[in-house]
Amino acid sequence: MDVELQPGGEAVVRVAVATLWSCPEAVRAVDAPALAARTDIAAWISGMDTEQQVGDCVLSQLLLGERVLVTELRDDGWAHVVAVEQPAPRLHPRGYPGWLPTEQLAPATGTADADPLVVDATVTALRDAPGGAEVLPGVVLGTRLTPAGPAVDGWQPVHAPGHAAPxxxxxxxxxxxxxxxxxxxxxxxxxxxxxxxxxxxxxxxxYGIDCSGLVHLAWRRLGVLLPRDASDQATATRPVPLGAERPGDLYFFARPGRRIHHIGIVTADPRPGDDRRMLHACYLRRRVLEERLPDERTATLVGVHRV
Known part of the structure; x- marks a missing residue:
């Protein structure tokens, strides 16, 4: 256990993508690549079958450098944290709570003076030198980085948690x-x-995303911090009349008497006959797609909101 981490203190994620778990006992054998000190999220996802892809042992994911509040440290190498950059007002006033391996965290070192960068590549890697060996592969879109100086020959040096050298x-x-x-x-x-x-x-x-994660990540890449879950995203956004939606707005879905369970991003102005289109991470098709709202989605459409 890293002795510098303390309950009640802040830490930052030191791996490219850390997975937030419901409890340490919930992890499965297939989850090993996501639990390592150098995570391999691509291998983790490719090793799962379609049912394992929707196991409720996974709560969320955190990106390199993301801040957490440490609330508990266990002797078996697990930390309970609150992800303060993923608002979840239904669950905790500070952010999204859950568990991750302690070795995937580094002590927070204060606020950097340099203006931050954000990863715009879908996936990239951090290397030990310009064109050198990969040290942190799998760094994804939306990750915030602190520059460690000017670019050199087309390569940008950055600070990374847990690494003394840029x-x-x-x-x-x-x-x-x-x-x-x-x-x-x-x-x-x-x-x-x-x-x-x-x-x-x-x-x-x-590498893999759910419906509210898609919305959270797209806005996060562009500097807007939305809550993590769909029902909280509805609360944090402004309703607009059905029929007045425009591309970039949000469709919300719920069954009668139930909490919102799905969200999609409007991709076209509505057409006569309720012909609506959205981009969403689809649980049923197990991928992100853009489509006309199927009948079952239209039947559970409960609102349109604007960020």
């Missing part, structure tokens, strides 16, 4: 983090880059 990535893979609100069209364009990504319950990465 690491390097291609300069074009990261861009200055946005400082102004994005347009709906910009957010939709980010989400469209994740078409055909595998559906993973709790996923928030370009």
């Amino acid at each position: 690491l390097w990535l291609p300069g074009g893979d990261a861009v200055p983090a946005p400082t102004t609100p994005p347009s709906a069209g910009e957010v939709l364009a980010v989400a469209q880059r994740l078409l055909d990504v595998v559906y993973i319950w709790g996923g928030v990465s370009a």
Whole structure:
């Protein structure tokens, strides 16, 4: 256990993608690549069958550098944390709670002075030198990084949690983090880059993602922090009349008397005859797709909201 981590203190994620678990006892043999000190999310997902992809042992995922509040440290190498950059007001006032391996965390070191960068490549890797060996593969879209100096020969040095020396990535893979609100069209364009990504319950990465994770990640890439879960995303956004939706708005779905269970991003103005289209991470088809709302979706459509 890293003795610098303390309950009640903050830490940051030191792996490319950390998975947040419901409890340590819930993990399965197939989850080993997601539990390692150097995670391999691609291998983890490719090793699962379609039922394992929707196991409710996974709650969410955290990206490299994401801040957490440590609430408990166990002797068996597990930490209970609250992901403070993933609002979840139904679950905890500070963020999304869950468990992850302690070795996937590093102590928080304060706020960096440099203006942050954000990964714009779908997937990239951090290396030990320009063009050198991969140290942190699998760094995904939306990850925030702190520059460690100017670019050199097309390579950008960055600070990475748990690494004393700067690491390097291609300069074009990261861009200055946005400082102004994005347009709906910009957010939709980010989400469209994740078409055909595998559906993973709790996923928030370009390797695998769920419906609310897709919405959270698309806005997060452009500097807007939305809650993690669909029902909380509905509370945090503004309703607009059905029929007044435009591309980039959000469709919400719920069964009678039940909480919202699904969300999609509007991709076209509505047409006569309730012909509506959306981009969403589809549980039934196990991937991100853009489609006309099927009849069963239209029957459970409960609202349109705008960020």
